[in-house]
Amino acid sequence: MYCFQNATTKEPLRWYVNFEHPYRRRPGLGIDTMDLALDLVVTPDLMGRYWKDTEEYAQLRRLGVVDDYAGRQIERACGRAIAMLDERTGPFASGWPTWAPDPSWPLPTLPTLPPGADEAATAMTPYRP
Structure with a gap:
C-alpha cells in the first residue's frame, strides 16, 4: 500500500494497493518478491477507485503463474x-x-555487500504461509 503525495504540499495524489508476494530474505542480502x-488505484479523497492490470493478472492465472491457491488468497x-x-x-x-x-533524521547508508552477493539466486519456491 502506498500513498503518493505531492512533494511540496504533501497532499495525497493517489492511493495505490500493489498485490504482491511478501518480501522474503534469502542468504546474503538478497530479497525475493513477486x-x-x-493493483487497486484510489483517488485522494477515497471516493473513487479502479482496478489496474486486470488483463495481465488474468494472463498470469491462465498460464498458471498464479495458481488456484494463490488466486484465492489474492481474492x-x-x-x-x-x-x-x-x-x-x-x-x-x-x-x-x-x-x-522528520527532516533532521539522517539518510540511511548502504551496507557493503558480502562476498557472493552478486551470484545468481536459486529458484524461488512457491509462497506458502
Whole structure:
C-alpha cells in the first residue's frame, strides 16, 4: 500500500494497493518478491477507485503463474482492501497521508555487500504461509 503525495504540499495524489508476494530474505542480502500484476488505484479523497492490470493478472492465472491457491488468497486480499477502503480503516483511516519523516533524521547508508552477493539466486519456491 502506498500513498503518493505531492512533494511540496504533501497532499495525497493517489492511493495505490500493489498485490504482491511478501518480501522474503534469502542468504546474503538478497530479497525475493513477486508482483502479482493486479493493483487497486484510489483517488485522494477515497471516493473513487479502479482496478489496474486486470488483463495481465488474468494472463498470469491462465498460464498458471498464479495458481488456484494463490488466486484465492489474492481474492481475499482484494476483499480486505475494499473493506478497509469502504470502512475507512487501516491505512485508509484519517491522518496517515500527512505523515512524513522528520527532516533532521539522517539518510540511511548502504551496507557493503558480502562476498557472493552478486551470484545468481536459486529458484524461488512457491509462497506458502
